[in-house]
Amino acid sequence: xxxxxxxxxxxxxxxxxxxxxxxxxxxxxxxxxxxxxxxxxxxxxxxxxxxxxxxxxxxxxxxxxxxxxxxxxxxxxxxxxxxxxxxxxxxxxxxxxxxxxxxxxxxxxxxxxxxxxxxxxxxxxxxxxxxxxxxxxxxxxxxxxxxxxxxxxxxxxxxxxxxxxxxxxxxxxxxxxxxxxxxxxxxxxxxxxxxxxxxxxxxxxxxxxxxxxxxxxxxxxxxxxxxxxxxxxxxxxxxxxxxxxxxxxxxxxxx
Amino acid sequence: xxxxxxxxxxxxxxxxxxxxxxxxxxxxxxxxxxxxxxxxxxxxxxxxxxxxxxxxxxxxxxxxxxxxxxxxxxxxxxxxxxxxxxxxxxxxxxxxxxxxxxxxxxxxxxxxxxxxxxxxxxxxxxxxxxxxxxxxxxxxxxxxxxxxxxxxxxxxxxxxxxxxxxxxxxxxxxxxxxxxxxxxxxxxxxxxxxxxxxxxxxxxxxxxxxxxxxxxxxxxxxxxxxxxxxxxxxxxxxxxxxxxxxxxxxxxxxxxxxxxxxxxxxxxxxxxxxxxxxxxxxxxxxx
Numbered sequence: 001x002x003x004x005x006x007x008x009x010x011x012x013x014x015x016x017x018x019x020x021x022x023x024x025x026x027x028x029x030x031x032x033x034x035x036x037x038x039x040x041x042x043x044x045x046x047x048x049x050x051x052x053x054x055x056x057x058x059x060x061x062x063x064x065x066x067x068x069x070x071x072x073x074x075x076x077x078x079x080x081x082x083x084x085x086x087x088x089x090x091x092x093x094x095x096x097x098x099x100x101x102x103x104x105x106x107x108x109x110x111x112x113x114x115x116x117x118x119x120x121x122x123x124x125x126x127x128x129x130x131x132x133x134x135x136x137x138x139x140x141x142x143x144x145x146x147x148x149x150x151x152x153x154x155x156x157x158x159x160x161x162x163x164x165x166x167x168x169x170x171x172x173x174x175x176x177x178x179x180x181x182x183x184x185x186x187x188x189x190x191x192x193x194x195x196x197x198x199x200x201x202x203x204x205x206x207x208x209x210x211x212x213x214x215x216x217x218x219x220x221x222x223x224x225x226x227x228x229x230x231x232x233x234x235x236x237x238x239x240x241x242x243x244x245x246x247x248x249x250x251x252x253x254x255x
Numbered sequence: 256x257x258x259x260x261x262x263x264x265x266x267x268x269x270x271x272x273x274x275x276x277x278x279x280x281x282x283x284x285x286x287x288x289x290x291x292x293x294x295x296x297x298x299x300x301x302x303x304x305x306x307x308x309x310x311x312x313x314x315x316x317x318x319x320x321x322x323x324x325x326x327x328x329x330x331x332x333x334x335x336x337x338x339x340x341x342x343x344x345x346x347x348x349x350x351x352x353x354x355x356x357x358x359x360x361x362x363x364x365x366x367x368x369x370x371x372x373x374x375x376x377x378x379x380x381x382x383x384x385x386x387x388x389x390x391x392x393x394x395x396x397x398x399x400x401x402x403x404x405x406x407x408x409x410x411x412x413x414x415x416x417x418x419x420x421x422x423x424x425x426x427x428x429x430x431x432x433x434x435x436x437x438x439x440x441x442x443x444x445x446x447x448x449x450x451x452x453x454x455x456x457x458x459x460x461x462x463x464x465x466x467x468x469x470x471x472x473x474x475x476x477x478x479x480x481x482x483x484x485x486x487x488x489x490x491x492x493x494x495x496x497x498x499x500x501x502x503x504x505x506x507x508x509x510x511x512x513x514x515x516x517x518x519x520x521x522x523x524x525x526x527x528x529x530x531x532x533x534x535x536x537x538x539x540x541x542x
Contacts, residue, residue, distance in 0.1 A: 054438055080438040086431055090453045090530040102449060103441035131530060157438075 002029035003187055004053065004155070009062035010212075011048050021212040023048045025062060028206060028215060032154075035181060035188040037198040039244060040208030041253045046191045047159055049213070053189060054078050054157050066155075079148030079186070081161040085140040087132035093119065093143050094128040100150040111150060118146040122176065138169035145177065149184060156181075156188040163193060171229055174200055182226055196232055199223075199240045207247045217247045320500040325507065328500045335489075340508050343485040346402055347474040347512075350409025351467060358414045358462070362421025372422075379418070387412050388476060395481035404481035405474050412473030413466040420462025424455030457531050464520045471512045486512075 010024035023045030030036055038046050051057035052064060055075035064071040079100075087096045094115060101111040119125040122142040127135060135143070141161060148156060161177075162170045174197055181188060181201075192198050198205050199221055207217040221240060223231060231237050302322045308314075309321040316324055329336060365372045390411055394404045428451045436446045478487025486505050493501035525534055 051434075056434055056438055076440055078438055078440075080435060082431060082435065084431060086429070086435050088432075088450075088453065089532075090456075090528070099449065100439050103436055103439035103445050105442075105445070133532075133535065151439075 003032040003067060004030040005065040006053070007062050007065065009049070009052060009059040009064060011045060011052065011057070012060045023213050026213065026215055028218075030187060030189060032187050033185045034203040035190060035201060036204045036206060037190040037192060037202040038206045038208055039192055039195060039198045040213055041210050041248070042193070043211050044208045044213035045211065046208060046213065050157050050159050050189060050191055054080060054155070077151070077154045078157060079151070079153035079155070080157045081141070081144050081148045081159065083160040083163055085132075085137075085144040087140055087143060089132055092129050092131055093124065093135070096132065096143055097147045097150055100147050104151065106151070115146065115150055118149055119143070121180065122146050138165055138173060141165065141173060142176070145180065149180070149186075153186060156184075156186045158188065158190040160191050160193065162197065170197070175229060177201060178225070178227055195241050195244045198244070199237060200227060200232065205240070205244060207244055209251050210253055216251060217244070219243060317497045317499045320503055324500050325503040328504045329507065332501070332504065336504060336508050339484065339486045339489050339505070340512065342402075343471065343474045343478065343487065343509075344512060346405035346477065346485065347409055347470040350406040350473065351413055351470040353406070354410045354414035354466060355417060355463065357410070358417035358421050359459075362418050362425060365422050366425035379415075383415055387473075391477055391480040394477070398481070400481055400483055402482075405477040405485065408477030408481070409470055409473040412476070413469045416465040416469070417459070417462040420458045421455065424458030424462075425451055427458060428454040456528050457533075460524050460528055464524065467516050467520045468513060471509060471516060475509055
């Protein structure tokens with residue numbers, strides 16, 4: 001059974017007395033333990049959809065069911081990584097990771113070993129006592145991922161997590177995230193503009209159209225894991241990338 | 256490329272971390288430790304010029320006393336000046352603390368509730384538009400001579416910048432940060448304590464920095480009108496009786512108080528928001 005069911009969800013914003021139809025109606029399902037990526041052009045409502053999944057925004061119509069229960073105002077057990085790392089300047093790296101536990105009122109003693117282990121796993125363990133501004137963009141985003149994973153979320157939401165990074169760091173982060181996912185086995189929904197990134201990281205890719213976003217294609221990515229960057233030169237990989245690109249070309253997003 | 260070339264490259268400003276950049280910038284500004292020489296020479300030179308001018312032009316001391324004469328008065332009357340200083344500083348300190356409490360409380364209420372803001376906003380604008388100096392004589396009528404009047408005048412004089420900055424600060428929390436906190440399941444209380452208040456600190460501190468320097472000034476103005484003690488009263492009285500050197504002594508003491516208060520504010524800033532961009536690279540204790 002699917003863990004998350006999205007039933008004809010729509011989102012309309014009011015902006016200066018005018019209604020802006022941002023999303024949908026879209027329907028889809030997400031299976032437990034799998035990584036699904038949503039690719040689509042800017043402004044197609046991907047981020048809105050992600051927020052609705054996380055209970056951070058409400059649909060104007062339709063509903064989201066998590067394990068059969070409608071999503072309410074606030075959801076438990078969610079980890080979110082945003083495009084910006086959103087580290088707090090007044091906390092050191094370790095304390096930034098621990099924020100996720102403090103917000104839930106958990107004692108930091110209990111989670112500190114896990115926080116340190118996560119920082120080690122993500123390759124920034126040596127910087128636990130440093131301040132955020134001493135780290136590079138890629139390192140900061142690693143800390144943000146550690147923070148999202150701290151409380152062992154069942155759902156990981158990634159809203160263009162690497163789009164502010166340079167190409168090389170981005171590839172590195174992709175491999176790293178893939179490794180982390182291999183052990184964490186969290187249900188994950190990723191949003192990106194990058195087609196190769198989408199294919200590389202996911203078990204399934206959903207292709208969205210421009211505003212108001214609807215689903216154009218639903219592609220299973222059955223490439224073996226763990227994946228290495230060399231996979232991107234394989235014909236199977238290229239075939240999926242091409243299929244997505246063709247979708248965008250047909251809908252006029254890519255000329 | 257030789258090793259020394261590489262070392263040279265490594266020192267390029269864009270290759271070092273922000274904190275080091277700040278430190279390098281500071282070093283350049285202070286001119287390798289000799290930064291104090293010019294200001295000192297300039298200060299001494301100015302005083303010397305003043306002294307010479309007074310003697311050269313034979314100005315009477317009720318017009319412009321020489322620095323040496325002012326210094327002499329300060330030594331002679333040190334006990335009296337100290338008493339007045341303590342009195343004025345006390346009024347300034349108590350008034351400032353009350354103003355701080357009011358502006359933090361009121362600021363939090365305004366930031367939390369648009370309804371409260373709409374009710375209070377008009378009054379705050381009106382209040383701010385009234386020249387505060389006008390209020391001082393009224394305090395004399397309402398409350399009479401004494402410490403209480405001075406303190407209330409300091410409150411009136413200093414609370415506005417802190418209030419405005421508190422409201423602005425509490426509203427300035429990054430919306431994405433609030434979203435992140437919500438995704439972590441944070442309660443309003445946790446979000447206030449761990450996100451909103453720390454985010455507001457730089458703004459609140461800059462309000463405090465403005466107000467804290469206004470506090471001694473407020474106390475002195477209050478004493479002009481509604482006090483028979485304090486540096487302000489001493490100033491008015493000595494000018495009235497043409498004891499201008501005494502007035503200059505009082506002004507000197509007020510200025511010294513102002514300088515001390517400024518450094519106090521800087522110190523508070525350094526210990527409360529060491530993480531803020533304006534403070535990075537300042538403390539050697541870190542790293």
